[in-house]
Amino acid sequence: MSIIVDIREKIKHRWQEAAEAARQAGRLSFAELPPFIIEVPREKNHGDLATNLAMVLARPTRMAPRKIAEVLLEFFDDQDTWVAKTEIAGPGFINCFLKPEWLYQVPLEVAALGEKYGYSEVGRGETVQVEFVSANPTGLLHIGHARGAALGDTLANLLTAVGCRVTREFYINDAGNQIEKFADSLEARYAQALGQPVPLPEDGYHGEDLVETVQNFISQYGDRYLNAAPAERRQTLGDFALQEKLTAIRTTLAAFGVEFDVWFSEQELHQSGKVSQTLKKLRDQGYLYEKEGALWFCSTQFGDEKDEVVVRSNGLPTYFASDIAYHVDKFARGFERVINIWGADHHGHVARMKGALAALVHDPERLEVILAQMVRLYQGGEQVRMSKRTGQYVTLEELIEEVGKDAARYFFVMRAPESHLDFDLDLAKAQTNETPVYYVQYAHARICSIFRQAKEAGIKQPVIETCCLERLREPAEIDLLAKIAEFPVEVIMAAESREPHRLARYVHELAALFHSYYNAYRVLVEEGELRDARLALVQTVQTTLRNGLRILGITAPTRM
């Protein structure tokens, strides 16, 4: 594991032992040790690692926190923990000051692990499916999908980094009502393109992209379907358009750095009989009832507010029906955990989906739904309403073209999923070079530049193992080492809390420490021993930045 994780765990364990020993000795009395934390204090003069143990023991022991802290310190064993000094501070924190030498282990560890630094096995090979984007294949991806794509892909990277076995999956809604409307619109566009004045259906897809789709169709098949059997024409046209749209979606996502392992078709779910099997199982177990000609699932039995229709009065299953079958299938495929990234407009589905899973034996806790709040688009100081029906939206393709993949990904992933984010298009376009991601990338490029410079000057790359790292004594150097030591913990916390934005912040903070250091001190100094130590330091920063950016799906350029 990593040096910092080892130290934290050991110290935490020693505090547990200290509390236990104090109880044995009759100095503290409590029934059970309450949960407590070891953390890096915000203030530097509060030491390297602090614990709130004395304060959480205040209630069970009915003693003053600072008094408890004194007792705990009597029983604390600091053998082999790097602890140099302890103090009781504030309302009852116990601060540990570590021997500074521990930090000199960090470059050694980073050098030894290389591109694996920050990666761990805490996920213990858990199989996790992350399903995200899953946009309707009836149109192009817009800026709202972009957030889900960035979020889902980064989360998948994070989970992989902590040792989970991750599958990225895209659910294709290629069945049902909206596909019918899609076909209606296509037929109208086809007829229009061939000179027949057929109006577009009122509730169809009005986007201009279908005109192009139909042109592509015509250039391949001409007008031969104009007088063909309506069912055949509809089918051929629909399949053609669906394939084209899916290809476009796949291409755009690839340009965004997102590659799915599985593209799962809803249509196949129907054709394989899984939807009807699922419905039968629900009915057999008494979870369905009939009302007003439709078939309902009693999700209220599982804490939902309302029951939900699974088969419409016209006999066709709803989206919800296939979605249940889909999720049953996910678990049948053996995933231990399933994470869905949904738009916040789907929050109403969470309770009934979990209800359906509870009904069909699966533990609903194994399904996690992350709701990404809406993206509000601004242009010219005004909000731009996105509408697929009218075809007014900014596509992901345009976004990548205008602001770039890296900047766009960073922008979406730097905010917490639950924050409603405002996307100012003018700002994104105009300030292409001022986006925060460039700040991080620049730090990396600068380090590469130092090594280029060193090479030109005939300075050999130092061997970190033989460097005199103790020469790194400046506060800025100590800060950098401490920050780098935190990296594995940050990755684990970001993965476990499913909050990729923590990592985005981390790389920014690391870059800030580096830039500050770079401006204050020179790396390529005359004196060889100091220079080698500093080269070792910046190489350590470089590796950490590179690994962090890789997890974020952002490139680490060697020059900009």
Add this chain to the structure above:
RNA sequence: GCGCCCGUAGCUCAGUGGAUAGAGUAACGGACUACGAAUCCGGUGGUCGCAGGUUCAAAUCCUGCCGGGCGCGCCA
């Protein structure tokens, strides 16, 4: 009306039980005859929406209210 999310610096957002609430951005003042100035340094900027409550400790948890977004049985 009910449910979910949000309300923190002028703006965009972190911080979700701990110590003196932080970044970016905007505005202002400084720093390249040394490794890339896409950078750095500096001061400025806060009733953490409001009011109660729980706690040794609340921006954070609970209740109510105010404001905004999203949703609320045969769309997905």
